[in-house]
Amino acid sequence: GVEVGPQPQGVARADVLDKMRKIVKHGLDFVQLFNEGKEFLPCTIEVFKIMEKVDYPRNKNGEIIAIIHPKLQDQDWQPLKNGDPLFLTLDGEVIPYQGNCTVYPTFINEAAYYEKKQAFVKTEKFELTAKHLRLSVS
Secondary structure (H helix, E strand, O other), X not given: OOOOOOOOOOOOOHHHHHHHHHHHHHHHHHHHHHHOOOOEOOEEEEEEEEEEEEOOOEOOOOOEOEEEXXXXXXXXXXXXXXXXXXXXXXXXXXXXXXXXXXXXXXXXXXXXXXXXXXXXXXXXXXXXXXXXXXXXOO
């Protein structure tokens, strides 16, 4: 499956549809080249691994008491360091990120995740190395 976003639920965006088409085309091109016997050299790629889901700050009644800080909004996959603004209370108080390592948040303030009590997902970035790849003919 291919999921391309973010985009609001029930909205069809031409730019997102174009990205999805390009991703599918690249995937199909790869399959065709692989089946034709093309050799793919080793390569390294950045990947993000989910660490944990982070909820909004809540009061004792379970009500959200802070929103995503404006400096974090729309910053999916960007580094978030200790002390960076994370949430903003309705009184204007900044709640900073408190962590011992840099993380890469994603799914920030996604409407579909409010009911799941998820403000964003913390991910860690690392590199994977793909070995040489070629169709082996039997």
